[in-house]
Amino acid sequence: MRTYEDLTGICAADRAAVELEEHLGDPGDTSRPSAFAHAVESDDREEMPWQVMEELRAWGFPRFLVPAAYGGRLYSFQEVFSLCRSIARRDLRPAVSFGTTLLGANPVWLWGDDRQRRWLADRLLAGDLGSFAMSERDHGSDLGGCQVTAERAGDDYLLDGEKWPVGNATRGAFCTLYAKTGPRRFSLLLVEKRRLPPDRFRNSAGVPTVGLRGHDLSGISFAGCPVPADALLGTEGAGIQQTLKTLQITRTLIAALSLGSLDTALRLAYAHARGRRLYGASILELPVIRDILVRAYLDLIIGECVSIPAARAITEAPERLGLWSAIVKYFVPVTVERAIAELNTVLSARGYLRDSLPARTFQKLHRDQAIASIFEGTTHVNLSSIAADLLVAPTGPSGDAALLPALFARHRSSTPWAPDGRRLHLTNGGFDEIGASWPEAIAGLSSWEPVRRLDAARAEMFARLATVDRRAYGSLSAHAAARVHCVLHAAACLVQTWRHNSGGAFADEEWLVACLERLTQHLDPSRQLSSGPVATVERRLAAQVDAAEMFSLTPIPLPEGRRDLPV
Template sequence: MTTTAPPIDTHRVDLGQFDRVLGDPGEDGTLMSFARCAELDRREEFPADICRELDLMGLPRLYVPAAFGGALTRYDDLIGALRSVARRDLSVAIGHAKTFLGGICVWLAGSEEQARGLAADIIAGAPVSWGLTERGHGSDLLAGEMAATPEPDGGYRVQGEKWLINNATRSPLLCLLVRTRPEGGPRGFSLLLADKRDLPEGRWRTLPKVPTHGIRGADISGFALDDCPVPARALVGEEGAGLETVLKALQITRTICAALSLGAADQAVRLARDFAGQRELYGRKLIELPHVRRTLGESYAALYACETVTAFAARAVHTLPEEMSVISAVAKSYVPTRADELITACGELLGARAFLTEVHEHGAFQKLERDHRVVGIFDGSTFVNQHALINHFPVLARGHHEATGNEDAVGRAADLAAPLPEARLDRLSLLARGGSSLTQGLRVATGELRALAGRTEGLCRVAELAEELNNRCDRLHGELALSPPASQYVQPEAFALARRYEQCFAGAAALRAWLLNREPDDDGLWLEAVLTHVLRALRPAGRPTSGEVFDRLFDAIEGGSAPAFPNAAGAR
């Protein structure tokens, strides 16, 4: 099919227009209609034609920073575009966006010549694969066995294989993490940008596609290099700096992964709401039943919470790069987990139709549920990201006690109308030494809300929730200070603390977003719903929590009176 979308240029992307051009997936004949994507899923076929159309629309240009000739100037724009794709089909979004993940290390550490050469390939439509994982090692990158031995006359001989790699077969370009010191260690790994088109035949091979439960059409495979010569110009950054570069790159890619979960959540809520509006039960529409309204209302609240975390994280790349080790870990753990919960709740409303493959929008829900399960694993699993938070407990506690956060940077990240500075990826750090400015400023934000509330009943109620969140956040940081030092064998209690920290972070992000983006007549309804949603997870087990705010949120959204989150790009 031919699209009429204007190509993406170097000015800011019009996300609303991009979303409209992609069309309604419920209508046959659109680029990513439910019918078309369901058929590809049944055949376990890669969506090559759809990806080709996205190439023609210029989406690959958003994977390339403007400094190298692309259109990427703001990471929230990239997230918005990928969310639009993901809300139609996750397999397409995952398969296409992998190129950004494959190129990010070159944007961070590559030479000008490497970056411009790779940019030209990406803009021309060449996918790039990121070769990190190997059989038997999973997320343990220090255990990687693919070895690159230096040649006397320059270049390397590479031996080993990478496995469970997205686009490993399709991509002509491979960004490889390789062992360059036999003993390994933090300085024992380097990055090579290998071009299959330049490698000698017989020295490399692709591995078979791995059948998967979800994203069935994705090219999840691998490749092996057999004493394969790779030229010296393939080295990305300094020899021995590969692991550090990868860990910094993951701070960006983990943030971008939240777009996949937001798109999946959008689609789940839409499918459940549409079904509930059509289905009759006990002589009434399903949507008229109190339990259904409550479930959808809380799903909207969860979606608002995920949006605030994601928007803050994307903009923090520009304003708080030194803290992205914490922010990205929260985003990658919190957003996919909440989206999984939301999808499960929506599936319960659909009943049997949540499992059937050829009814209600061509079985879109069961495909969505299968596809999204893998998002929590990408770029470090939920436990890996929570472990990263646990490693930060001492600095989070110290920073909270000393209150040294950057209030100005928090404000620019949370104010969605504020201009963003150029992203300084060179300022990314493996440790957020000052802790988290967002949670450190929660008391200040709570005071601002209290001052706004005055005698307005609705806002007074919201201010009380914010005060409770602030008190619980203070107590949590006291517990973080007493937590034993992180080690290889982390106790389960530490993961529980990490989950509570994520909830505090989400509540703080929502409060800042509301304060800085509210309309004059905004009664704080969506913020009240998000804070209630967050506090449910922070309060002691067994304490009853009223859910009537979710009923009010549902009614407001159904009646068109609830303000959409400003970064939603047509989500509802």
Template sequence: MTTADALDALLTGDGTETVDDAFSTAALAALDTDEEFPSRAVRVLDEAGLPAHYVLSDGAELPETVRLLRAVARRDLTVAIAHGKTFLGTAPVWVAGTAEQITDLAERVRAADAVCWGLTERGHGADLLAGELAAVAEDSGGWRLDGEKWLINNATRAALACVLARTDPAGGARGFSLFLVDRQRLPEGSWRNLPKIRTHGIRGADISGFALDGARVPADALIGGEGDGIPIVLKTLQLTRIAVGALSLGAADHALRLARDFAAGRELYGRRLADIPHIRRVLGRAATSALLAEAVSLLATRSAHTLPGELSVVAPIAKAYVPTVTQETLTTLGELLGVRGFLTSPPGGGFAKLERDHRICAIFDGSTVVNRAALLNQLPRLARQLRRRRADTDGVRAAADLTAPLPPFAPDRLSLLSVTGCGAVQSLPDTVERVRRTGPPELAALTGPLLDELDLLEKESATFVPVAGGLPSTAFDLAERYERAYAAAACLLLWQENPDLRTGPLGAGALWPRACLTALLGADDNAVSDAMAGVLLDWNAPEFTLLGGAA
């Protein structure tokens, strides 16, 4: 296993690049132009030990996995997506596999065998209950799989595939099962690769599919029980939706660096661009948005260990919020870069590719709309819990305390619906009270409007009833407001529980939480934005983060 700092040092090298470097800008740009898979870069990550961090059953912690993938995404999103797909493909086994399945798969993953997740099919999109790939039980005790999976990441390269199959012809929520298919153990000719799909972004990724024809697998290929496929998928998505945030955080790091360097080095009418007030505010607000996304990701990833029973709420919040905020940030920074943001070669610095590649992040593992719908379907329960103000305070504070040891991942505690609601949001009034007691006054002053927003959200959510067959467009405003409440709670909890986050240029005068709350309230504070821009312009670490860095 490796660490995020060690991996980042490996990928950065000595700061010089040649076309022979697997992670050089030139090499990655050439692969993108030719729509070729980044095999050498993936091999570097394999040799560095990154696959071991995908094995959640054996001590790996989701926050560190996310931070590692962020380091890769900061260099190239295509590589991060291509390599990180193994985490998605293996997660169902960590959630519901037998001890033997977990042990065997962990060994294969550490040996750098790629794993894909065969969920979607041509013509059915996100409607998993419409899946046609079928698995039929045989007298031998094994299963025969027939059908296609399409738009699958790493479908051609994968040594193993976690496949969702219809095991009851009638379908329904209990009509599907999951199988771990080992291509090496299949009868010859029973697996056929489908052609690579050309995509707008991540052009070099292996987005394709596979067809199974008489693919016989042993009884021990079944993950969980027969008919457990959809529940296992839904629980697994609670992990993968949070992990996808790593891609957005890395993209934000890359974009902020490009924009910072451009603004600091460009002169306009004899004046440095970074000294123009409007430009500074654009930079400051973009930096704030990046920290908001990071705060949500930090609390969500740690909650996978400390509050796994609440992930049915936390995961869709993180998946809807983090990529959306990041894409908005990329759009804003693209406007700042102007024509350079459209260039695919220097001096563009790769921004056009970055912005194009990131668009897929909002779609992975359920689009923003799908995730907000998942949140809205639980909103009546969340409204009741919000009214009661009950929360697992210990679990919430352990999630927020970045120095607290994390308990091992406990898949048996995952739930399709959160009985306890969302502790971070429900405890927000108590968190505000603690912030008001300890100050500083500038931060405490923002908590009044924040609680007003929470009270209004509580009242309007109390009358909301999910509608069978679809949700009105106006309902999605409630989901967005709940996401902002979670983001506010994440910021205040992290501030309160981590003295280290109250130091340095970001912590001085509570700069970062003030900037974040101001943004969440939809207000403008030019002085705060200007101060955030100043910190960003002086930052010299590879990632702009709450977790440390030199300024």
């Protein structure tokens, strides 16, 4: 077992994840509940991995769903991000189940009164699950089309209608309900299911799904079902704004699920490539295979650099989450989906056969992670949100450049979370400190030593990335402009991550050059990566595999005995 002294080189936000990794143990060890073997077996049976859920409760993970003021450990969302990434690399289902619970809890933390918050804290610390009942069968997530009603009747609201599909709808002890409380008025109510008259509500059967098999995705319907009027969260009629603001937080954390999935997918593909011999040598020697593995590693590092400042912004700059959370929710899951699909070609026929545990593990995570780009705002919803924000001109002085160190310095302690819904805004109001940092960051690009070492063709890639800015958006469709902006946002995040961290992987400029080159491929897939930075990245990838570290710029040591599984 690692001691505190062993963690002194790990940033504070990752230390809990190191402890969780030790608690869950080697996923290749079948004596552990969180082993890959048990995950694929429960997936085949379409059952939730309840033993893993109990392992997480025993370790104390529910404490990270409750703010410190109410007895929990939720004060750093970078820390929660790191924990969710560790859970997801083993099995996405527990991470989704607890993440759905946090989604249902956040409106209470943001707008609930002290009584509501204390009640919820007691339930979560006891290990209960919960949900956010928003979607409807005929209206999806169209908030204005909501047909479930909450009609005031004396000291109660009477609920009528059905919410479907809803994560944790059946197994959850509570739900935050989005309901119509008058003509064009929508509100949020905290519903304690155990207090509902059993003849006035029912849960519908779970919905069969391609991935996340066994996860509770079901429905809940009401028929004149009373709930106390004091179940109302905040102000009646504020439901649309409350819902949109709530999603900004969990959209940011969804990226952790994608990165955890890609970590395992890349590890399995790398192990297969190293062990698979064709034409008298390991296929790892084939340039096309190495290129796929390196691109996936770079995409993972880019996704990390985009996600962590957004997770820190939940406490450091919640006013900016309207734009930044939408960028993370679009860019990271879509990038990971593409990377895993390419890694599947490394496995080739082995990725199609179900005769080995590694292949079945890869197939399961490939299916499971596809949900990341769908729930809590689809790809198109987030692109539309980004495009709308790009049209907004700032209405006052420029943003605060001093914010950047608080967002990007990973070893710097985050401001503890003090939930306050008033600090979340529906748009950025035209302000974007991260995006605004990009022109200055690339102004001297041509004289930057790592770029000067590249040949003319490689340097031209950087020039292309440097000259695409908001002035060029006018010639693009709204969604195309949003996609380009996401690439530039990612480039700015890479440079600021490099600038505000030192030592370890951060000290080597080659990773930054390689990641920026990789982003030019997002704009133009015909571009090629240059050999020098790629060779450095290949060595780093191999070193992290051999050292049993999570793929990251601030790597988390994986449990003793962790070994890659040959496919």
